[in-house]
Amino acid sequence: MKDTPLLTLKGTYKKFGGLSAVDNLSLKISEGYIYGLIGPNGAGKTTIFNLITGVYPCTSGSILLDDVDLTPLKPYRIARLGISRTFQTIRLFPSMSTWEHVLIGQNFLSRSRIGEIFPIRRTQGLALRAQAEEALRILGLWEVRDRKAVTLPYGSQRKVEIARAIAAQPKLLLLDEPSAGMNIRETEELLSVISKIHDLGITILVIEHDMRVVMGVCDHIVVLNFGRKIAEGTPMEIRQNEEVLEAYLGKEE
Amino acid sequence: MSSYQLDLFSSLGINILLALSVYCPMATGQLSIGNAGFMAIGAYVSAMLTVHVHLPLFPSLIIGGIAAAIIGVLFGFPALRLKGIFLAMATLCFGEIVRNFFMNFLQTLTGGAYGFRGIGDVPILISWIWGWVALSLVFFFFLSRSRLGLALMATHDDQTVSELIGINIVFLKVAAFGVGAFIGGVAGGLYAHYYLYIEPEFFNVWESIFIALYVIMGGMLTYWGPVLGASIFTLLPEFLRFLQDWRGAFFGVVIIGLMIARPSGLVTREILRIDFWIPYLKRRKP
Ligand SMILES: Nc1ncnc2c1ncn2[C@@H]1O[C@H](COP(=O)(O)OP(=O)(O)O)[C@@H](O)[C@H]1O
Ligand SMILES: [Mg+2]
Numbered sequence: 154m155k156d157t158p159l160l161t162l163k164g165t166y167k168k169f170g171g172l173s174a175v176d177n178l179s180l181k182i183s184e185g186y187i188y189g190l191i192g193p194n195g196a197g198k199t200t201i202f203n204l205i206t207g208v209y210p211c212t213s214g215s216i217l218l219d220d221v222d223l224t225p226l227k228p229y230r231i232a233r234l235g236i237s238r239t240f241q242t243i244r245l246f247p248s249m250s251t252w253e254h255v256l257i258g259q260n261f262l263s264r265s266r267i268g269e270i271f272p273i274r275r276t277q278g279l280a281l282r283a284q285a286e287e288a289l290r291i292l293g294l295w296e297v298r299d300r301k302a303v304t305l306p307y308g309s310q311r312k313v314e315i316a317r318a319i320a321a322q323p324k325l326l327l328l329d330e331p332s333a334g335m336n337i338r339e340t341e342e343l344l345s346v347i348s349k350i351h352d353l354g355i356t357i358l359v360i361e362h363d364m365r366v367v368m369g370v371c372d373h374i375v376v377l378n379f380g381r382k383i384a385e386g387t388p389m390e391i392r393q394n395e396e397v398l399e400a401y402l403g404k405e406e
Numbered sequence: 407m408s409s410y411q412l413d414l415f416s417s418l419g420i421n422i423l424l425a426l427s428v429y430c431p432m433a434t435g436q437l438s439i440g441n442a443g444f445m446a447i448g449a450y451v452s453a454m455l456t457v458h459v460h461l462p463l464f465p466s467l468i469i470g471g472i473a474a475a476i477i478g479v480l481f482g483f484p485a486l487r488l489k490g491i492f493l494a495m496a497t498l499c500f501g502e503i504v505r506n507f508f509m510n511f512l513q514t515l516t517g518g519a520y521g522f523r524g525i526g527d528v529p530i531l532i533s534w535i536w537g538w539v540a541l542s543l544v545f546f547f548f549l550s551r552s553r554l555g556l557a558l559m560a561t562h563d564d565q566t567v568s569e570l571i572g573i574n575i576v577f578l579k580v581a582a583f584g585v586g587a588f589i590g591g592v593a594g595g596l597y598a599h600y601y602l603y604i605e606p607e608f609f610n611v612w613e614s615i616f617i618a619l620y621v622i623m624g625g626m627l628t629y630w631g632p633v634l635g636a637s638i639f640t641l642l643p644e645f646l647r648f649l650q651d652w653r654g655a656f657f658g659v660v661i662i663g664l665m666i667a668r669p670s671g672l673v674t675r676e677i678l679r680i681d682f683w684i685p686y687l688k689r690r691k692p
Binding site: 206207208227228229232233237238240244246247248249253256257258259260261263317318321 | 553556557559560562563564566567569570571572573574575627675
């Protein structure tokens with residue numbers, strides 16, 4: 154893949170006390186593809202998401218989005234530059250309906266500052282409204298839009314998180330174990346949802362344990378162990394990589 | 407109206423404004439128990455302007471509110487790094503600092519501990535107070551239906567996630583504190599010019615705690631919560647006069663009972679929606 158890099162990690166390093174959670178990681182995410190990030194528990198996958206989105210500062214190294222260095226930026230600035238994410242343990246807003254989650258996902262998209270204090274219904278451009286509706290329809294949540302999100306079934310709550318993330322019209326979407334806790338039918342739906350989001354032109358980086366998801370939708374896979382990248386390649390290449398089988402896939406069988 | 411009723415409805419209006427001044431930061435998850443401090447700043451600044459500068463009431467009230475808001479923002483920037491109980495303690499100390507300031511400084515202008523007399527060149531009507539209440543409610547009505555209102559709610563629910571979806575939470579929290587301080591300052595100005603006399607003791611910790619209780623009891627998730635909370639706290643003790651010596655104790659029991667029955671406050675977002683009431687309405691039919 155020699156396309157334009159959207160996100161670049163250069164020697165990214167993160168230490169928690171004595172533990173190197175992410176160890177000198179370099180990575181290029183090219184625009185328009187779906188990337189899988191796999192590795193055993195504690196490999197440092199979620200930490201990478203936290204570094205990219207600015208939850209933690211990097212111990213050293215840099216992270217670039219389209220040549221903009223993200224490392225000195227606050228999380229809200231990074232989000233506004235076009236990176237949205239979901240969380241390994243679902244984090245929804247307890248007071249909000251599903252529809253409100255999508256609206257708040259769009260919070261920085263409206264151009265007018267004055268419009269902020271006027272009622273949503275009138276000033277929110279029709280385009281923005283249509284995009285909010287589309288986000289819910291893609292995830293099959295349109296029918297439950299007025300329900301409080303935290304009262305929905307588990308699988309649907311995961312989808313609300315994804316809807317909130319794509320409502321921001323990100324360039325890059327980070328999904329942290331989206332199929333965790335989903336049954337087989339919900340996982341099948343998730344696969345088609347990921348494809349639909351990709352069709353919108355959004356680049357995706359997904360952390361996954363479910364090999365059906367990883368092998369099914371990813372164009373490119375990065376394997377992590379003890380914070381280090383141990384392999385990278387197409388699903389076919391990864392499936393045949395000895396080190397990967399030993400470190401990770403072997404355990405599953 | 408008798409003068410007793412007039413006083414009651416005036417203090418009701420002022421208490422609603424004070425409750426809204428606490429509700430505003432509370433909407434972003436910040437508990438303030440120092441808002442009597444903002445009330446004091448508004449009261450003293452506006453009174454000094456009408457008494458010593460002979461400024462008309464309206465600009466004096468506004469300047470009093472702005473003075474409170476500026477102090478609120480200056481205090482908010484460092485203080486909002488604190489969370490939960492630590493922020494509450496900091497706001498409590500803030501209120502005490504303000505009270506002590508007016509006790510010990512500017513005494514030639516304000517009378518210090520002896521009280522500020524001679525306010526009253528400018529007559530104030532109950533309609534002024536309720537005009538401000540109406541204005542505030544219109545503001546909160548629009549705010550609650552706006553994207554900004556949604557951002558406040560998100561910040562209230564989960565600050566980390568709010569930041570990660572692009573909300574500038576530091577700005578929102580400081581702004582909420584400032585707007586709350588402004589409303590508190592205006593309420594203080596109205597108070598000073600309705601009762602025509604103020605002294606630092608009026609703005610002590612108890613006043614701050616009562617204001618916070620209006621919101622905690624009434625409900626902190628919609629702006630109707632503080633309105634109802636302030637109304638109950640102002641009116642109920644009057645209706646309970648017949649209990650004489652038992653009045654305070656009974657009122658305490660009512661508060662504890664309410665807290666057990668409705669821990670999120672009396673007014674929640676659910677009960678403002680029609681579908682909440684549908685099962686109750688249906689049940690009545692045979
Ligand atoms: N905030 C933190 N403080 C200390 N250690 C952490 C923190 N977050 C993660 N870690 C540690 O970093 C390592 C990688 O964690 P994580 O990125 O969550 O792994 P993964 O998502 O791949 O399962 C683990 O050993 C974990 O205990
Ligand atoms: Mg993880």
